[in-house]
Amino acid sequence: MLVVTLIAVTIFVGRLVDLQVVRGGTLAAEGLDQRLRTVELLAPRGSITDINGVPLAVSMDSVNVTVDQTLVTDPAVTAAALAPELGISVTELQASLTGDRRFAYVAKDITPDSWRRIDALSLPGIYPEKTTTRSYPVGGVVGNVVGFVGSEGKGIEGLEYSLDDVLAGVNGTSTFERGAAGPAIPNGAGSTTDAVAGANVRLTIDGDIQYVAQRVIADAVAASGAESGTVVVLNPRTGQILALATVPTVDSNEPGDSLAEDRGNRAISSAYEPGSTAKIMTMAALLNEGVVTPTDRFEIPPTLTIQGKEFHDNEEHGTLNLSLTEILAQSSNIGTILAAQKLPSQETLYNYQRKFGIGESTNSGLPGESAGLLPAPKDWSGTTFPTLAFGQGLALTPLQSAVTFATIANGGVRVQPSIVADYTQADGTVVLPTAPQRTEVVSSQTAATLTQMLKEVVSERGTAPLAAIPGYQVAGKTGTAQFVDPTCGCYNGVMSAFDGFAPADNPALVIGVSIVRPKYSIYGIAPSVFRQVMAYALQVLQIPPTSTPSTSTTAGR
Numbered sequence: 001m002l003v004v005t006l007i008a009v010t011i012f013v014g015r016l017v018d019l020q021v022v023r024g025g026t027l028a029a030e031g032l033d034q035r036l037r038t039v040e041l042l043a044p045r046g047s048i049t050d051i052n053g054v055p056l057a058v059s060m061d062s063v064n065v066t067v068d069q070t071l072v073t074d075p076a077v078t079a080a081a082l083a084p085e086l087g088i089s090v091t092e093l094q095a096s097l098t099g100d101r102r103f104a105y106v107a108k109d110i111t112p113d114s115w116r117r118i119d120a121l122s123l124p125g126i127y128p129e130k131t132t133t134r135s136y137p138v139g140g141v142v143g144n145v146v147g148f149v150g151s152e153g154k155g156i157e158g159l160e161y162s163l164d165d166v167l168a169g170v171n172g173t174s175t176f177e178r179g180a181a182g183p184a185i186p187n188g189a190g191s192t193t194d195a196v197a198g199a200n201v202r203l204t205i206d207g208d209i210q211y212v213a214q215r216v217i218a219d220a221v222a223a224s225g226a227e228s229g230t231v232v233v234l235n236p237r238t239g240q241i242l243a244l245a246t247v248p249t250v251d252s253n254e255p256g257d258s259l260a261e262d263r264g265n266r267a268i269s270s271a272y273e274p275g276s277t278a279k280i281m282t283m284a285a286l287l288n289e290g291v292v293t294p295t296d297r298f299e300i301p302p303t304l305t306i307q308g309k310e311f312h313d314n315e316e317h318g319t320l321n322l323s324l325t326e327i328l329a330q331s332s333n334i335g336t337i338l339a340a341q342k343l344p345s346q347e348t349l350y351n352y353q354r355k356f357g358i359g360e361s362t363n364s365g366l367p368g369e370s371a372g373l374l375p376a377p378k379d380w381s382g383t384t385f386p387t388l389a390f391g392q393g394l395a396l397t398p399l400q401s402a403v404t405f406a407t408i409a410n411g412g413v414r415v416q417p418s419i420v421a422d423y424t425q426a427d428g429t430v431v432l433p434t435a436p437q438r439t440e441v442v443s444s445q446t447a448a449t450l451t452q453m454l455k456e457v458v459s460e461r462g463t464a465p466l467a468a469i470p471g472y473q474v475a476g477k478t479g480t481a482q483f484v485d486p487t488c489g490c491y492n493g494v495m496s497a498f499d500g501f502a503p504a505d506n507p508a509l510v511i512g513v514s515i516v517r518p519k520y521s522i523y524g525i526a527p528s529v530f531r532q533v534m535a536y537a538l539q540v541l542q543i544p545p546t547s548t549p550s551t552s553t554t555a556g557r
Contacts, residue, residue, distance in 0.1 A: 043197055048160075056207070145265060145419070146159055167198040174191075174193075226518040231511065241419050273393070284352060291344070300317075312334065329459070346380070405510050476530065480494055502538065
């Protein structure tokens with residue numbers, strides 16, 4: 001018995017030494033590791049506001065319910081307790097609670113109040129994961145600009161996508177020791193790496209102007225039976241975008257309710273042949289080169305044939321005698337072609353159109369921006385030059401079109417458009433974006449002269465008297481171009497547009513309107529939208545009425 005006892009004691013002591021001395025550190029570490037739980041601390045996503053600090057996108061606290069299935073003592077009982085609070089069937093819950101997974105989601109994005117009620121039940125194996133839910137207070141008013149996030153909280157459209165790295169911040173981690181039932185052990189082992197919140201982004205968008213622009217273009221699209229429409233509002237001096245409205249739109253809170261093609265931003269992604277709004281680039285080139293003056297007159301035949309192609313104006317007419325200003329005011333294609341032929345070379349027109357930014361992205365900071373299309377002279381046919389002169393054969397976005405008018409309104413200097421006013425980092429530091437690029441396109445004298453000519457377009461003698469605003473001088477240009485249908489490679493319907501600025505004697509705002517395939521009011525709908533949005537914007541920004549009388553550059557009338 002003594003021998004047996006000594007052998008047993010020896011084995012026991014040997015085992016004890018092995019567990020506590022030889023393998024003690026390793027086993028203790030393994031035990032601690034089993035008791036430790038590490039959770040990710042999500043960084044608060046930065047908010048997006050308009051220029052006045054009105055929230056456009058904010059993150060609200062929410063909770064994901066998770067489970068350690070190995071700690072759930074009775075899945076059926078736990079499921080029955082959770083079902084009323086989560087609104088999930090007991091059968092479905094029981095399946096998600098059963099197994100040997102150490103981590104799984106039970107439900108996502110419940111309110112903090114709901115979690116507090118669940119927590120009070122003290123259910124073994126059930127844990128919270130703090131997270132946030134993205135909310136968009138104004139929904140579809142600015143949905144195509146702001147965009148939205150996906151189920152994982154990552155931006156997948158609009159500024160939420162392009163600024164995701166800025167908004168997202170850096171996640172942290174929390175490691176804590178838990179007891180047998182699951183709750184954290186007070187003063188137990190653990191460590192925490194704090195999350196760093198994302199930056200808040202303040203846009204240049206004015207929420208009030210955006211709202212009115214969105215409402216007016218929606219009404220116009222509905223009234224004209226059009227497919228879509230856009231409104232761009234710019235500050236010509238700073239390049240800041242005050243509004244970017246498009247219809248159809250997307251509600252950022254419910255993006256799945258919109259078609260995929262309606263979730264983007266047509267104002268920067270859809271390029272189209274502009275038609276007569278592009279004539280200001282031809283006129284700017286002519287004036288800046290000094291080859292014509294506003295009062296120079298041209299004999300306009302009923303039709304004009306070049307390289308076997310017949311060109312005509314929108315309305316049939318006999319032989320006309322028009323000044324350059326009248327050619328612009330009455331939007332004569334033939335007159336524009338004849339005037340353009342006075343340029344030193346055909347490439348001169350191309351060079352000016354490039355200086356206006358056609359064929360390259362505006363680099364506004366908005367995702368999915370199209371560069372438009374401007375064919376190089378080496379690719380021209382015999383009829384490309386006259387076609388480009390009056391606004392077809394090239395393609396540009398509504399934003400690019402507005403920028404061309406902003407260039408004239410800004411004394412001939414093109415300013416890179418921008419959408420972000422500033423960023424506020426987690427520590428309160430305010431960061432300004434890089435100063436916009438400025439490009440001199442034409443002289444200030446050329447811009448002033450062309451402005452006077454554009455005022456005639458809005459007069460009773462021009463094509464857009466509906467764009468006039470009492471008390472203000474308005475300069476602008478209509479455009480009606482055949483719309484290219486990529487499905488057939490043919491023309492199908494028209495694009496109706498109007499771009500302009502006010503007050504013409506001291507430009508403060510540029511507004512571009514484009515409406516795709518309107519069925520009714522084709523020629524008057526775009527100027528009417530311009531007038532409504534511009535009149536409101538001038539009022540809300542407290543821009544004083546025009547102080548100087550309008551002077552005409554038309555001769556021989």
